[in-house]
Amino acid sequence: MTASGARLFLPTLRAVEQDLPVPLGERTRILRELEFDLEGLQSQLMDEGLPAAAARERAMEVLVPGPVVLRELGRLHASPYRRATRHLNDDRLRLMERSVLALATASVLGVQTLALLSAGLLHDSSPFLWPVLGLGALLFAMMLARTFEQCVERDHRRPARSLSGLLGLSGVIVAAASGGVILDLYRVAGVLERAPERASTLMVQWVIRDCALLSVALLLALAGVLTWLVLTQWRALVADAHEAVLGLDRHN
Amino acid sequence: MTETEKDFDVQGFARDINELLVLSTLRTDAKHGYQIALDVETESNGLFRFKHGTLYPILHRLEEEGLLRGSWSKESGRRRKVYALTGSGRRHLSGETSRVEEIVSRLMQVLQRPGEAPA
Numbered sequence: 001m002t003a004s005g006a007r008l009f010l011p012t013l014r015a016v017e018q019d020l021p022v023p024l025g026e027r028t029r030i031l032r033e034l035e036f037d038l039e040g041l042q043s044q045l046m047d048e049g050l051p052a053a054a055a056r057e058r059a060m061e062v063l064v065p066g067p068v069v070l071r072e073l074g075r076l077h078a079s080p081y082r083r084a085t086r087h088l089n090d091d092r093l094r095l096m097e098r099s100v101l102a103l104a105t106a107s108v109l110g111v112q113t114l115a116l117l118s119a120g121l122l123h124d125s126s127p128f129l130w131p132v133l134g135l136g137a138l139l140f141a142m143m144l145a146r147t148f149e150q151c152v153e154r155d156h157r158r159p160a161r162s163l164s165g166l167l168g169l170s171g172v173i174v175a176a177a178s179g180g181v182i183l184d185l186y187r188v189a190g191v192l193e194r195a196p197e198r199a200s201t202l203m204v205q206w207v208i209r210d211c212a213l214l215s216v217a218l219l220l221a222l223a224g225v226l227t228w229l230v231l232t233q234w235r236a237l238v239a240d241a242h243e244a245v246l247g248l249d250r251h252n
Numbered sequence: 253m254t255e256t257e258k259d260f261d262v263q264g265f266a267r268d269i270n271e272l273l274v275l276s277t278l279r280t281d282a283k284h285g286y287q288i289a290l291d292v293e294t295e296s297n298g299l300f301r302f303k304h305g306t307l308y309p310i311l312h313r314l315e316e317e318g319l320l321r322g323s324w325s326k327e328s329g330r331r332r333k334v335y336a337l338t339g340s341g342r343r344h345l346s347g348e349t350s351r352v353e354e355i356v357s358r359l360m361q362v363l364q365r366p367g368e369a370p371a
Contacts, residue, residue, distance in 0.1 A: 029333075030308070033285060036332040041286035062289050065305030072309040076316065 008056065009038045012064055014246055019067070021074035023154035028242040030073065035245070037063050079154040097148075105141040112136065116216070124205065126213040128180025132173055136220040139169045143227045150231055163231055170224030177217030181210040265355070268348065270310050273300055275319065275337060275345040282336035285311060311335060319344050 013031050020027050038059050045055035065073060078086070085093050112133060116122045122129070142165055188206045192199055277283065277291040288311070289302045314320040319341035324331045337345070 032331055033333045034305075034308070036330070037284060037286035037289075040284055041290065044286070044290060059286070061304070062302055063286065063305055063307065065308060069305040069309060073312070076309055076312050 007035070009035050010246065012038070012060060016065060016070070017246060019070050021070070022077035023079055024238050024242050025154070026077040028238070028245050030077070031245045034063060079152065081152045101141055101144060104144055105137050108140050109133065109137040121212040121216075124209065126180055126184050126209045128177065128184070129213050129216065132177050132180070132213060132217050132220070135169065135173045135176060136216070139166070139173060139220055139224045142166055142169060143224060146231055147227065150235065163228055163235070166224045166228040170221035170228070173217050173224070174221045177213050180213055184210050269352070270300075270306070271314060272345065272348050272352065274307070274310055274314065275341055278320065278335060278337040278341075279345070282334045284332060284334055288335065314341070
């Protein structure tokens, strides 16, 4: 920062930021380094007798990256995943990523079903368990996709609201399970009206069945909410540091 | 075939020179990026100058290769990056300096061949 505290190179940093194709954390570090160097070089040139405006121009000429350098920085600072898949064209890469995502989702759905089967929870289960499991698989796919974007691709450009989908779907799962529990209760109540002598058996069955439904739904929702929390906090940390460098501190 | 002949690539040579200039300015102490740019220009009497941020890919590549160590320090509440030469950077600088010397000496042999100097 200059002696007056003004950040004279902010417009330059913002312009560079627009064309710097690197993950957000790296971009912040590059811009931070660039700003300090620009200020340092300008100040040194002024100490050597150059007028402030000329020193500023010269510092920018030496240090502000041109298009070729920005591309080179993009190559150097690409995420390891981007580097490893550089030889693949975009369409092919997207297809591969979606196939892996679908496969992982199907595997989780399979493992989930097997775990429930071995725990005996699918035998005489609530009819609402299957939609909840389906939504759970969708939630898992979404968790995987958002974690992949943020941690592997390190792409923070996607709007923050894309993470809210995790929270929304977790809520839908709990709501679907709760609705299922209530409808199951109505169903049991209907049977009880016709055969009150089966009350104790039917009530025990209802409790077991719907506790299993609610437990599965709450576990899935918990996973979704935790993933949302971790990704949101991480994203906020990275974004805050970046915005502070660009003088866009949204907390001020 | 010597190492120099095996590795020599005219286009890569310019890049190697820039890398060596950066490494050589860090021989004595750690420096910020702008000091490196300024020192390269001063020490070469203005012959070598970095322009349009060409310094940064060089610094970041050398850091990635472990020839430089970049570290962040916090002064007056702001973070700044300082580069220092590592042990392997020092060895690389020494080896590459000998290679450049050999290349330049062979170039001079060709350019100064008796009786064939340009008019």
